[in-house]
Amino acid sequence: xxxxxxxLLCSSSSSLxxxxxxxxxxxxxxxxxxxxxxxVSSSTLANAKFVTLKSxxxxxxxxxxxxxxxxxxxxxxxxxxxxxxxKKKKASHNQEKNLLVSLHSCSKSKNxxxxxxxxxxxxASGDVRLSQxxxxxxxxLCSASLGDPSLQTLAIxxxxxxxxxxxxxxISPNEASVTSMARLAAAKGDGDYAFKVVKDIxxxxxxSVPRLRTYAPALLCFCxxxxxxxxxxxxxxxxxxxxxxxxxxxSSLLKVSAATGRENKVYRYLHMLRECVGFxxxxxxxxxxxxxSSEKASEVSGIGSDVELLRAAALKNGGGWHGLGxxxxxxxxxxxxxxxxxxxxxxxxxxxxxxxxxxxETENFVNSLVALAVERKAKMNSSEPMEDFSEFQEWLEKxxxxxxxxxxxxxxxxxxxxxxxxxxxxxxxxxxxxxxxxSGNKKWPLILLxxxxxxxLLENVNHRNVVEEWISxxxxxxxxxxxxxxxxxxxxxxxxxxxxxxxxxxRDHIFELLSTSFFQKWKLRHQVRYTFVKGSLxxxxxxxxxxxxxxSEKGSxxxxxxxxxxxxxxxxxxxxxxxx
Numbered sequence: 378x379x380x381x382x383x384x385l386l387c388s389s390s391s392s393l394x395x396x397x398x399x400x401x402x403x404x405x406x407x408x409x410x411x412x413x414x415x416x417v418s419s420s421t422l423a424n425a426k427f428v429t430l431k432s433x434x435x436x437x438x439x440x441x442x443x444x445x446x447x448x449x450x451x452x453x454x455x456x457x458x459x460x461x462x463x464k465k466k467k468a469s470h471n472q473e474k475n476l477l478v479s480l481h482s483c484s485k486s487k488n489x490x491x492x493x494x495x496x497x498x499x500x501a502s503g504d505v506r507l508s509q510x511x512x513x514x515x516x517x518l519c520s521a522s523l524g525d526p527s528l529q530t531l532a533i534x535x536x537x538x539x540x541x542x543x544x545x546x547x548i549s550p551n552e553a554s555v556t557s558m559a560r561l562a563a564a565k566g567d568g569d570y571a572f573k574v575v576k577d578i579x580x581x582x583x584x585s586v587p588r589l590r591t592y593a594p595a596l597l598c599f600c601x602x603x604x605x606x607x608x609x610x611x612x613x614x615x616x617x618x619x620x621x622x623x624x625x626x627x628s629s630l631l632k633v634s635a636a637t638g639r640e641n642k643v644y645r646y647l648h649m650l651r652e653c654v655g656f657x658x659x660x661x662x663x664x665x666x667x668x669x670s671s672e673k674a675s676e677v678s679g680i681g682s683d684v685e686l687l688r689a690a691a692l693k694n695g696g697g698w699h700g701l702g703x704x705x706x707x708x709x710x711x712x713x714x715x716x717x718x719x720x721x722x723x724x725x726x727x728x729x730x731x732x733x734x735x736x737x738e739t740e741n742f743v744n745s746l747v748a749l750a751v752e753r754k755a756k757m758n759s760s761e762p763m764e765d766f767s768e769f770q771e772w773l774e775k776x777x778x779x780x781x782x783x784x785x786x787x788x789x790x791x792x793x794x795x796x797x798x799x800x801x802x803x804x805x806x807x808x809x810x811x812x813x814x815x816s817g818n819k820k821w822p823l824i825l826l827x828x829x830x831x832x833x834l835l836e837n838v839n840h841r842n843v844v845e846e847w848i849s850x851x852x853x854x855x856x857x858x859x860x861x862x863x864x865x866x867x868x869x870x871x872x873x874x875x876x877x878x879x880x881x882x883x884r885d886h887i888f889e890l891l892s893t894s895f896f897q898k899w900k901l902r903h904q905v906r907y908t909f910v911k912g913s914l915x916x917x918x919x920x921x922x923x924x925x926x927x928x929s930e931k932g933s934x935x936x937x938x939x940x941x942x943x944x945x946x947x948x949x950x951x952x953x954x955x956x957x
Contacts, residue, residue, distance in 0.1 A: 480514040512543040516557035536561040559594040568598035600629035635668040651926035656937035679703040687930035697732035704932025705955035720922030724952035729922035781822035784879035
């Protein structure tokens, strides 16, 4: 089947800028053949005069001279078999390769003018086929030149021309090319086109999948131009593609929502910042301050001041926010200040919360642990006796209500990697006693140890009495052979929402059970680390408050701002309260 050569478009920048390139789905129609590369018409690339890049021109001239040389060839070459590669094709391939190398060099040196000269010469040539890589390199360089005011117009105009030729020639733009084009369109102020090229690549499908950077130009362009509804549409499209927003994008949506008086959207994006970033940048803090200082914000009426209702909602969410809407009436009072070591806001006197995971997340976490334990039991050899994990669950129900769970093996083997080292019961005993003394209700913690380890301790006359006392007082639970004691202490700590004493990083659990963001939040709230310095125990308790955006049942807001030196006592917080 003979392929028709695609028509080349007019190189006029004005006509290309006015014309709207066809959608990618049209270009990639399955009902017509698509050439992989574009062969341009003419035959004088080697003689092209590249004023701006003489070294590259020399390379092309050499390739062309080699291809057309009249040096006498040997009899062997003169009688060349028709099955061998054609010399002209070899020369053409070399020219394409050299052009790509030259374009990459231009990209590294950020020489847009030289790259465009190479491109124009290739278009005027008859022996160079432009591939996806050639177009991608050119588009990247055009988008990378947007930061230079003197090159911006040149980059935009030629970038549109290059992309138009690429699409009309039937070459599929990949994610990198679409991202570059979206940036060029956004720089031109054309958010619609920036969004269109992303939607086209999604509609086509395949290996090229859009990323946050692909959507960001259109989203930020709409927000900057106060086209809020279009910005929300991009956000919805991103969500459908499974792409999460980051601080820059959320801050932009917050800003456009505030500027257009959409108080419910502002409330939503404040909570998105709380979930995604914790403390905010200086730029985002200014956006938040502008909203709370605005006339529109003072006009927003809340859901009332039912403190008990709000407190119950905050408790269900894990503390630190209720999510029910604005609270109170009247103007907002803004202050900037610090928070004390125990979590007291020095601007308003309110105590900040140590935010935990919510009930649904915790329940899913606990169920995942049970499923993992059951799955392991099913994979065990049936001839090996192993008690069900349900026995441990029943035991906890009967003896539960612990305030702390101990990873016994982790504590007993801490710093024991020397010649005479072994399991240190005195270290474990020191942690048990310290937690008992710290408990306001004088409750013993629960130790989890493998049965093999417990049996070895009971055989030692120096340790037997202590271990037997722990067992009789329900302080020690022995995990069965073939099980992973990690599941047991993780399950108990999650079930009772109590402290977990271990130096284990629990990296495996993060990947097997839940998302990294959830598990990091859970560890921050529940994990207690420890050290022994010259035999003296030091416990590193969880922080008394969380450095995240917080919304109290009183209707106040506290927003932490990024701190350069990381010193919490010097971190600035935006304190927002209401008169009523």
